[in-house]
Amino acid sequence: MNCRSEVLEVTVEARQVEEAMLALLHTILLHRSTGKFHYKKEGTYSIGTVGTQDIDCDFIDFTFVRVSSEELDRMIRKAVSEFKDALSNSGSDGMGQISLEFYQKKKSRWPFSDECIPWEVWSIKVNVVNLANEQERQICREKVGEKLGEKVINVVEVINRHEYLPKMPTQSEVDNVFDTTLKDVQPYLYKITYQITDSLGTSVSTTMRRD
């Protein structure tokens, strides 16, 4: 409970799901990543650089910015394509939700295992629509592009609020706050989960993927 949750909702065509998800997840992660920390002797650190790159979407009139880290991109892509497959396998009109959850680990005393305490959850609800003809697809292509633009601004607004963020850790604690496994970028610890909802509103399958 003790975490913020933000909900974004998009309505897209089946072939746009992957790109739309990538665009939103990458946008959020762009703001929730830093360069690698290089700790110095005196307990200070410097922050490495992070490159960004523009990605053009094929099925949507949209370009988004992401951290130029192949590794990170690979992970996100994997999660998103799993989600897309689950969505298309669910049959009927697909509705689903993919969540990006930022958490921090807390060391506990002996009898308990380490806790993962989320502090921010982004839920993206997806409605998949089927379109009849090419013209509608064209319109949808533009519309979704606009919608995504709005969402990105939304995300930036939320991130610009000065709200709780985990404190910058010392060297020994860096693994509790940041994902240090990537070699070129250092996002806050996150995990991506998704669930597919059927028409009744009950969630059918919840699969979890941890990074």
Next chain:
Amino acid sequence: MAHFDTEYQRLEASYSDSPPGEENLLMHVPEGVKSQWHHIENLDLFFQRVYNLHQKNGFTCMLLGEIFELVQLLFVVGFTVFLANCVDYDVLFANKFVNHTDSSKVTLPDAFLPVDVCSARIRNNAFVIFVLIISGVFWLHRLFKFIYNVCCYWEIRSFYINALKMTMSELPYATWQEVQARIVEIQKEHQICIHKKELTELDIYHRILRFKNYMVAMVNKSLLPVRFRLPVLGEYVFYTRGLKYNFELIFFWGPGSLFENEWSLKQEYKRGGNRLELADRLASRILWIGIANLLLCPVILVWQILYAFFSYTEVIKREPGSLGARCWSLYGRCYLRHFNELDHELMSRLSKGYKAASKYMNCFLSPLLTVVAKNVAFFAGSLLAVLIALTIYDEDVLAVEHVLSSITLLGVCITICRSFIPDKHMVFCPEQLLRVILAHIHYMPDHWQGNAHRYETRDQFSQLFQYKAVFILEELLSPVVTPIILIFCLRRKSLEIIDFFRNFTVEVVGVGDTCSFAQMDIRQHGHPAWMSEGKTEASIYQQAEDGKTELSLMHFAITNPQWQPPRETTHFISQLKERVHREATGAPSDTHPMSLSESEPRSLIANLLTGPSTLASVHFDRDISLANHAAAGINDGGSALRSLSPISSSLHLRGSLSAAHRAAGHTSRTMAGSGTDARTVSSGSSAWEGQLTSLVLSEYASTEMSIHALYMHELHKQQSRGEMSRHTWHRQESDESSDSIPDEVRSEPIPHSRNFPRSHTFPTTVPSPSAIPTSASATSSTALGQERPTAQSSSQRHHSGPTTDPFGTGVKIVRSARVPMGGWAEDGQTAQRHHEPLPEESLEDEMPPHIHKVT
């Protein structure tokens, strides 16, 4: 090279030999995680534990208590098995002689069977083995829980010591309000809760009492099946710990319960779409739990009997009268509990009312029983006297078989009889006693007032305040009755329950899903007959009964003076406080021609504050003429308050304390004036002024709450006199209660149309009893209506004290839909308030979920 000794020296290199560019990098200093208390995941559990540790008086006390409980459990089982299998009772009863060589005395060890015989007997008895296995499993479960708890509470202990800066030794002497104030304080520094910069008292209460608030609301709306009409006993309330446990299991935390986790209701229950399906699911769950209860019934029954035997026999032997003593029933505790009232607050309130309550119940001794008891006591007494006299003459009489036991039995018999014989020198005034009780318990059905002397009232009161013996008996019966109630009564209500949780759950940012009643929002749940006329928008289905919302709000505001309620609520509170305050000071109300109607409640407080001499002059005349009656009631109230804890002294104490805190004193005020004033002043100051003050404050708070409760009941009584009496007590089904309410209670929000006969019921202003209240109601209500603005404006100065922006942190409530589904549809002015047939399933799907967002 020659060495020049000059002042010129070579400069030290100011740069390190790092690759070019790196010195330009920003260097950061990590803050690290200074405290482990920031961002706690499960704040509900955390606050509950903090509260528990405070209530259990610190870690050591709690640890010892739990260890002893475990040992006790072992002892109960072990001792029972031993008594059943390893004692040779023939030896004890001297039916069998033991052949000792040296002496003829029988010793206790003689009666014990040898170990091998004993264990063989146990092994051959399947039932004993069954009991042993069950209790063993149970004990191990408790042990693991205990170990887990110790680890958790160790964390809490270090939270107290490191974060709150309170040692365990001072914890028993710190009030909860102090602890809470410190928690609010450290939130700024540690950010326990990440949603907000600041925690409010209400947030903490909401988290600790999340489920209890739901239970209170459900009892308030008569949703839970605890009231039954039995063929012989009449109306009967059955609510035991076992039943309560099962309710909580079903609703809150059992597998498949309505709640996803501690803080959120499952999504599907928030939507109205498939409520029928959900109700079916709930019904079948209740059925299964009922069946499980039925299957486990023998085990629980055996356990209950054993436990009751070992915990109560000793007490009964020591003081047989204790069975005749009374205690607040579990139902009573639920019925009387305010929203957002912590356990210790409730208990102290009820304990204060205990004496008066038992006195009241003792008024109703049956004369028939008294006659019988007197004679039985006489005969038993004469037998006992003879036996005792004989024993004194020669103690060998004791050795005669059954003499000792008859002496004991006769003694018990006389004690029981004596409890049925009233004290000759006592005079009881039931109406007055009921007032005293009301001052503490704060809730009471309307029709009790004026009927205090009746047997029905007593019977209903005994539902709240039952015999200890009955309590124990009910607990013993509970394992058998619980499954029946679950399967046959609760299951039928599943749809109503689903609707209740959907309609009355709000999502509060930073707290999670809470019962909307617990928001104590007058507008949403106020009852027009309880001072929130015109302010409330609640339908019959939405309004809390018995003025629960209003009284809870007052209670919370008084116990937590630091709390800053939302704007409208502040208005309500300050208005009420102002009125009570003005009555108390007795200030300019006489000069105010419009406030004639106020004079009556003033007498209430005037009575309370002007010594017992007024009391002596008061007649409690029993004839219920309309005019006299109210006055009598008020005088009752005044005397009720006099007999509370030493009010005047506490007022004095507070007054002097506040004088110490503030240089400029309000010395010209009357006693009550300075008291009330001091309170508001110190509530404004942000710092807590040490233990003594806070203790005094909490003591004073309970008195102040009593005054407010009496005042509100008085107003309510007068307001509803012209109307049909509302027999809320009798609402068996929640639907019935809605039917019994006359239309004018709620349908017109215009203040002028109210019946407000107060001024005419007060004998000093209108001496003629012939004045019929309803005829002049319009004028008096106008008076009240015009008076309101003055009340608000002057009240502002009390509340906007040194604290900054009183509304800055207030919560804003955005409601998406106010249409309650499955409740009573409100049909504007028409009186139709029956359970509406619900619209089509498809229609419901369209409806937005009834969730209020509180931001």
